[in-house]
Every structure is written in C-alpha cells, then in structure tokens.
Amino acid sequence: MSEMRHNWTKEEILEIYNKPFMELLYEAATVHRLHHDPNTVQVSTLLSIKTGGCSEDCGYCPQAARYHTDVEGNDLMSVPQVKAQALRAKEGGSSRVCMGAAWRNVKDGEEFDQVLEMVRTINKLDMEVCCTLGMVTENQAKRLAEAGLYAYNHNLDSSEEYYKEVISTRGYQDRLDTIDNVRKTNVTVCSGGIIGMGENIEDRAGMLVALSTLNPQPESTPINALVAVEGTPLEDQEPVSIWDMVRMVATTRIVMPETQVRLSAGRTQMTREGQAMCFFAGANSIFAGDKLLTTPNPDVNEDMKMFELLGMKPQKPFTKKVQPQTVEAQDSQIEALGEKPRWTRPEHKIERNEAARALRKQD
Numbered sequence: 001m002s003e004m005r006h007n008w009t010k011e012e013i014l015e016i017y018n019k020p021f022m023e024l025l026y027e028a029a030t031v032h033r034l035h036h037d038p039n040t041v042q043v044s045t046l047l048s049i050k051t052g053g054c055s056e057d058c059g060y061c062p063q064a065a066r067y068h069t070d071v072e073g074n075d076l077m078s079v080p081q082v083k084a085q086a087l088r089a090k091e092g093g094s095s096r097v098c099m100g101a102a103w104r105n106v107k108d109g110e111e112f113d114q115v116l117e118m119v120r121t122i123n124k125l126d127m128e129v130c131c132t133l134g135m136v137t138e139n140q141a142k143r144l145a146e147a148g149l150y151a152y153n154h155n156l157d158s159s160e161e162y163y164k165e166v167i168s169t170r171g172y173q174d175r176l177d178t179i180d181n182v183r184k185t186n187v188t189v190c191s192g193g194i195i196g197m198g199e200n201i202e203d204r205a206g207m208l209v210a211l212s213t214l215n216p217q218p219e220s221t222p223i224n225a226l227v228a229v230e231g232t233p234l235e236d237q238e239p240v241s242i243w244d245m246v247r248m249v250a251t252t253r254i255v256m257p258e259t260q261v262r263l264s265a266g267r268t269q270m271t272r273e274g275q276a277m278c279f280f281a282g283a284n285s286i287f288a289g290d291k292l293l294t295t296p297n298p299d300v301n302e303d304m305k306m307f308e309l310l311g312m313k314p315q316k317p318f319t320k321k322v323q324p325q326t327v328e329a330q331d332s333q334i335e336a337l338g339e340k341p342r343w344t345r346p347e348h349k350i351e352r353n354e355a356a357r358a359l360r361k362q363d
C-alpha cells in the first residue's frame, strides 16, 4: 500500500481518487502514518520579493501584466527587507521562507545576484530557503545551490493537456526541464499544481501522473485551490469543494508517500474542520502569513490556534534533509554564464485569456 512507485498510470490514480470517501481517507491516513509524524506540520512563509508586471499569461494569475487586477507591482526587495521579513516568519513559527518573483525565467545579472544574497542571508538564519523565480538553467540552479538554497519551487500547474488551456506563453516541457535542472544539484524540488481551474478529474490525475513518475518524486507538492481573482481569465470559476480538495490531497499522499503535501492557496475558503480533514488525509505542510504572494491567507495566529486545537506542532527546519552550506559570493566557484536559453513560446490562442487581455486594453 505504501511502496514508492514511479510508474503510476492515470487509470490507477483515477481509481484511487474515486474510491468511496471513507476508504480513500483511511488508506491515505495509513500511508501518511507509515512515512510521516501525523502530528507535525511544516510551516512555510511565502514572500513576494518582486510583485506584478509579469510577461506571462497564466490564466489564474493576478500578477500577469496583461490582465486588469488590483495588484500593485513592486521592484525587487532589498536584502535587509527580506531579512527582516524572514526573522518575523521565524518568530511566527515558520521553518521555511519561500521567495517568489514574478519572472518568466531567471536572468543572470544584478537582480539574480541580489536574490543569491537573500538566499545566503536566510540560510544563515538557520531557516530553509526556497525560491520560485520561473525557469532556471542548470548553471543558475547550481549558483542557487551554492548560495545555500534548500528547495526550488516550479509547479506543473495541471495535466499537460489542460496546461495548454491555461497558459500559452511557455510549454509544459519547459517546466519539466527546469525541474530537471534543479535535480542536477542538491536542492530539493517543490512542484504541484492548482485545482478548480475548470479542469476535469482526468486532468487532476494527469498532473499526479506527471509528478509521481518523476524519479525522485518532488520532496514537496503544493496543492492549491484556485483563488479566482477579478480581472484574470479565471475570475468566474466556482470555488473548489472541500470534498474535491480532500480527495486530491489523499490521492497525492497515496501516490507520493514521502512527499510533504502542502495546503496552499485557497485555505481562507476552508473551515478548520475542512483543513483538519486534509491533514488527516495526508497534508503535512501549509503556507503561513496573511498573504500568499497577492491573494489572502489565514492569519498566523489563527493557524497556531488551529494547531493547538488539533494537537499539531510545527516541524523544525532541516528535519528531512541537512542544512546546505552557504558559499559566500567572493568564494564562489561558479561563474554566471549570461545564457539566453530558448524557453518555448507556443503562443496558441486561449479565448478566455484573450478576452481578459482585451478588457485591459479598453481601460
């Protein structure tokens, strides 16, 4: 029931997803207990170090410059600003800081050097550092690893088929190539997706096939419920039901037994009872802080009260893997190559993305 497999098929995953609810919950909880302490939750704080103005067309994202949303963009944060936020996160019980920049891909230069300095600074605070900066080359991943990065996040978002209905400015293979580049270092991989974007259950299973057949499987997998933001192409999507969320978490737990499954966006729409069901089904990580990049998230104190109620404790940093060493910039052995990789631009037409973009033009 809990062996590590990298050959899951869509049919097998669908069969798990569609099991009678109680049976699914019981199986997932059993796998969870075999691989994890069920009373421990890994807590991450997500920090938007560069917000808005993104060139991509991800249909769910209020940071895409082409859609009309209320997101106010800002330039890259300074290292002292990031350090102050990281210290606050640590005091609030987070073991990890995840820094997100609204970039299509990493570009060598001053801004990336600044991000590397942020990584060094947070690692020296004895916190796990994660970055989500878009697509990265092998050399860039190595530079991040050398700075002391613990994890790199790059979500697959959905199945390969449905991905084409949401994003036209880059291809699924680019996502997989970035994950592959990260895997050539000792940085752990964080990759998951979003449900509630209009995909069907086969697409959810397809995404889990793509994730679970990676070898090794991602060390962490965020499961997001879409937060439909006004002005984005997906603004009219109905909220995901808690039952779907629990099924998705439970199925992820069963097919990826060692992975930390993270409840991510959409937690404000869930009751405590709903979240407790997700923890029972195998979720063992959350994002803390009142904002997730640009969308709302429960208050930290509320989360701590929920943990107390459930008898759960935040996981200590470096429980799953030892702390990486930080190499200072002046001692670095890896030079910036100034690469200009050819990431794909399929640019096929997605009607709802075009419609949202046209609305922006009328303003």
Ligand code: SF4
Residues within 6 Å of the ligand: 054, 055, 056, 057, 058, 061, 062, 063, 064, 101, 102, 103, 104, 134
């Ligand atoms: S999800 Fe990332 S890449 Fe896509 S539009 Fe938003 S910030 Fe840009």
